[in-house]
Amino acid sequence: MKKSNDSIYDYIIVGAGLFGAVFTQQAVKAGKKCLIIDKRRQIGGNLYTENIDSINVHKYGAHIFHTSNREIWNYINQFADFNNFINSPLANYNGKLYNLPFNMNTFYQLWGTQTPLEAKAKIAEQCKKYDYITHPANLEEHALKMCGDDIYNTFIKGYTEKQWGRRATELPSFIIKRIPLRFVYNNNYFNDTYQGIPVGGYTPIIESMIKGAEVQINTDYFENKTYFDSLAPKMIFTGRIDEFFDFKFGKLEYRSLHFEHERLEINDFQGNAVVNYNEFDVPFTRIIEHKHFEFGTQPFTIVSKEFPNEYSKDSEPYYPVNDERNHTILGKYKELAKAYGNISFGGRLAQYAYFDMDDTIEAALEVARKEFKFIK
Ligand SMILES: Cc1cc2nc3c(=O)[nH]c(=O)nc-3n(C[C@H](O)[C@H](O)[C@H](O)COP(=O)(O)OP(=O)(O)OC[C@H]3O[C@@H](n4cnc5c(N)ncnc54)[C@H](O)[C@@H]3O)c2cc1C
Incomplete structure (x- = not known):
């Protein structure tokens, strides 16, 4: 990457998901000049919500913010007001409904x-x-x-x-490490101290976080790697770690999902934000009714069915497959990454791990703290 004295930016951030956005927010606050790019047509990564006729649709799956970390809760509350939504999903098995967890x-x-x-x-x-x-x-x-x-x-x-x-x-x-069995009448899915949904969805949070940085969407780092490497002395990389190293030790495996979104001209489809479908023969795992995240009163509704499927080059990599083969390959990529002192590999794709949003924020703040020695 280019030396700092003739670079255009201080940092290039690959990926405008939560990790990239939090780092960018801290960098801009520290007076750094940043370029953040994303290959998707929108910012926000998997948190992206699209406002469709006043309903915020969680396009990459239902996202409920929950944490017991007060510092992270205070941090995220700078960017949105959170409502008091409590996740209480239901399970449908053979047409009968059960409470979860x-x-x-x-x-x-x-x-x-x-x-x-x-x-x-x-x-x-x-x-x-x-x-x-x-x-x-x-x-x-x-x-x-x-x-x-x-x-x-x-x-x-x-x-x-x-x-x-x-x-x-x-x-x-x-x-399945353990099966949480609760012997109280309590349908709150999470045990965390703080929980809610940002009023207005997640996309405005990401927009405020990256304010002050230059943003390019529809831009794949790998299609112009040499050019992007020449723009800044330092990089935050939140794409796939195996792709960064040109899959030289093999591809890390993922499970994928696809969503079928549908608008229905009724005011309420299922009376709850999340209903799981637990039978094997029903091909989807859950139906999300988005208006319930924000207690919507619209005369229509939007629902999304979530179908798990094999990952292919045309689908999104969602869940890492935690087995021995993948861990061995990951170890080799991590070893290579150590030689890149000017690049921080962060977020779910670069770490090949599932992280909740609070963990993602914490990890991004940690990288920023090391770079800028402050946290706000
Ligand atoms: C279905 C689902 C439901 C979830 N629900 C919850 C929940 O309820 N609560 C919770 O706390 N967490 C939840 N999570 C976890 C949450 O989504 C993550 O914590 C968060 O998305 C991680 O952010 P990230 O920036 O690491 O990754 P991402 O959001 O994936 O962002 C990475 C970005 O990098 C971009 N990118 C990748 N490669 C390139 C490239 N070559 N060039 C340019 N851009 C690139 C991608 O397009 C993407 O936008 C859920 C996850 C899933 C999959």
Whole structure:
């Protein structure tokens, strides 16, 4: 990359998702000249929301902000007002609805149990059958041992098999580390202290974060790498790490998603923002009804069905596949990255990891803190 004394910018930021935007915000605040580019036709990465006739549609999947980190909550609240939305998804299995996460309401709907003692006894009785499994060989054995037949067959098996495109007996047990079972009547999906949806959607947050930087969308770094490298002495790279190194150790694998968005001329389709579909035979995993994120009262509604699928060059890389092959390859790319002292590899694609939004902000602030020695 170019030396600083004849560069046009101080930083080039590849990717206008949350990581790139937070870093840019800090850099501009520190008086740095920044260029932020994104290959998509819009900013925001997977947080992008499109305002369609006053409903903010989460185009890359439902995003609910939640954190227990007060510093991060204060930080994000500089850029938007958050409402008091609480994520309380439902599960539809064979046409019957259940509350999530697994709690006393779910157990009542499954078995009619009314007290924590009754529910615990029911689960213990179902798990007993699987006491013989001492070292679960796969996800199915692991889950049956932890929660028994009913919870596994109703909520976990079909959903997980759709999500990963493989039978539960072929999936490693570590995908599900623990199964959170709550013995209180509480449908709040997250345990975090702070939660909400930004009023007006996420795109305005990203817009305010990158104010003061030059922005180029529809611009793929790899199509003009040498040129972009010549513009600044330092880079924040939030694209795919394997692509950065020209896939020399192989491609990192992903699971993908596609969304079918539909406008319906009724004021309410499902009465809730998120309804999961847990049967294997239903091809989508959930239906999102976007107006409920912001308590909308429009006479129409917009819903999105979320279909998991194999990643291909024409789809978006969503979920990293955490297995040994991919970890080995990732390790090799990370080793190479160490030689690039002027490039910070950050965000979900460059780190090949799933990060919630609060973790992404924290990581980007950390990079900025090292560069500029302040945080605001
Ligand atoms: C379906 C789904 C639901 C989620 N829901 C939640 C939730 O409810 N709550 C929560 O806290 N988190 C949620 N997350 C996580 C959240 O999306 C991430 O924390 C966040 O998007 C990470 O931001 P990022 O900048 O690392 O990545 P991204 O948002 O992916 O941004 C990276 C950007 O880099 C661009 N880019 C890549 N390569 C290039 C290139 N060669 N040239 C130019 N630009 C490039 C991409 O186009 C993209 O815009 C969810 C994730 C998914 C997949």
